Amino acid sequence: MPKLSPGFYQQEDVVALARQLLGKQLYTCVNGVLTGGIIVETEAYNGITDKASHAYGNRYTSRTAPMYQAGGIAYVYLCYGIHYLFNVVTGRENNPQAVLIRGIEPLEGKEIMLERRNMTRVLPRITAGPGALAKALGIDKQLNAKILTGNEIWIEDSTISHHDSQIVASPRIGVAYAQEHAFLPWRFYVKGNPYVSKLNR
DNA sequence: GTGCGGATGAACT
DNA sequence: GTTCATCCGCACT
Numbered sequence: 001m002p003k004l005s006p007g008f009y010q011q012e013d014v015v016a017l018a019r020q021l022l023g024k025q026l027y028t029c030v031n032g033v034l035t036g037g038i039i040v041e042t043e044a045y046n047g048i049t050d051k052a053s054h055a056y057g058n059r060y061t062s063r064t065a066p067m068y069q070a071g072g073i074a075y076v077y078l079c080y081g082i083h084y085l086f087n088v089v090t091g092r093e094n095n096p097q098a099v100l101i102r103g104i105e106p107l108e109g110k111e112i113m114l115e116r117r118n119m120t121r122v123l124p125r126i127t128a129g130p131g132a133l134a135k136a137l138g139i140d141k142q143l144n145a146k147i148l149t150g151n152e153i154w155i156e157d158s159t160i161s162h163h164d165s166q167i168v169a170s171p172r173i174g175v176a177y178a179q180e181h182a183f184l185p186w187r188f189y190v191k192g193n194p195y196v197s198k199l200n201r
Numbered sequence: 202g203t204g205c206g207g208a209t210g211a212a213c214t
Numbered sequence: 215g216t217t218c219a220t221c222c223g224c225a226c227t
Binding site (some may be wrong): 125 | 205206207208210211
């Protein structure tokens with residue numbers, strides 16, 4: 001399938017875009033090795049007014065800088081000193097929105113994913129959760145700020161179209177510090193898919 | 202320069 | 215359900 005175009009990423013409604021990313025296919029080609037899967041879980045981070053966003057209050061630092069670029073690039077950062085988390089930057093330049101990819105269903109390069117994850121067979125935890133899928137796809141800070149229409153990391157369109165009844169909207173994970181914004185239903189996932197992290201929320 | 206804590210996951214009890 | 219690995223971004227001095 002064709003890669004998603006800059007116009008897709010530059011939509012202004014990051015919450016709607018997070019919903020639309022479900023079913024699309026995320027690929028990486030790291031060290032010449034292709035891996036990829038179907039996006040089944042996302043979270044929207046809504047710019048400078050969202051207390052859970054790294055760009056809350058228009059915070060601009062070397063880490064958050066990629067979020068301020070025009071939509072269509074990667075924002076990868078290290079969390080808890082251990083895990084890399086991959087986000088899709090969205091919206092216009094200087095509107096720092098992003099969608100965190102939290103779960104994918106493996107499609108391509110499963111053997112490589114098993115190696116990277118130190119596993120012997122494909123279990124859901126291989127790519128369920130943002131840290132897990134980043135490791136399986138070989139995503140680290142080397143891919144930070146890379147354009148998503150390039151040949152290292154990209155997202156392809158899909159014929160998969162989920163009916164609203166198959167999609168769950170729920171509060172985001174791990175953002176209790178965001179106070180009133182912690183309860184916004186800006187997490188989206190495919191109902192019943194085993195590659196969704198923390199299914200019972 | 203220092204100190205705090207986090208958009209997690211795995212291995213425990 | 216609880217603990218902990220392990221780093222650096224960020225705020226403040």
